[in-house]
Amino acid sequence: MLLAIDLQSETPIYTQIAQQIIEGIAKGELIPGEGLPSVRALAVDLGVNLHTVNKAYHLLKQDGYVQINRKQGVIIEPDAMPIADEQFKKNLLERLRPLIAEAIARGMEMNQFEELVGTSFNELLPNGR
């Protein structure tokens, strides 16, 4: 799996790294138990600071997507991938809200918004689920 970092983006690099690893999980390119590159290796690969990769990995650990252990290094959570519980859905609603407010302010209808959601689902899950 290749990570592509956009240095011009307003999204912090550690966030970009974490988001792309989550995308990899969503797409099934990264599977439970799979090892991720060491902090050092990924930092060298991407040409970024060690702390940046470290921050991304710790964010992923905090959210339950990876385990960090001394022997195996960083691995995709092998047993209990985080679920879409009420807390997650509440958080997701809060993050969706400003996007939807902008869409409405610009005159978009709900079905037009859902079309974009569908596009994105199809990109991430090309074979459906």
Place this chain on the structure above:
Amino acid sequence: MLLAIDLQSETPIYTQIAQQIIEGIAKGELIPGEGLPSVRALAVDLGVNLHTVNKAYHLLKQDGYVQINRKQGVIIEPDAMPIADEQFKKNLLERLRPLIAEAIARGMEMNQFEELVGTSFNELLPNGR
């Protein structure tokens, strides 16, 4: 229209101010041509720095939601509210993508995600459109 700022949030205060003004437009609480409080008045009201409010207003101006002029101060764009053009939809897709990736990684189906979209649309547009 009351703005509620969350000082504990990870979202910068200027972003929160801009987002809530866009929400006000979406809900129809702020209408084209309507005046917003002066930078100073809003800063005092919210107990934040002048620069923070200034940054929010300039962000809104840059995106086309408000006009800033010497006589009337800051007003909601009276004539040509920004539209949901291809550029906006592309940007929206990019911002939706990490949310949808997380949802998929946590096992959500598209219809469950769309349910949240529907909830948010109903909160912002209680009478439909």
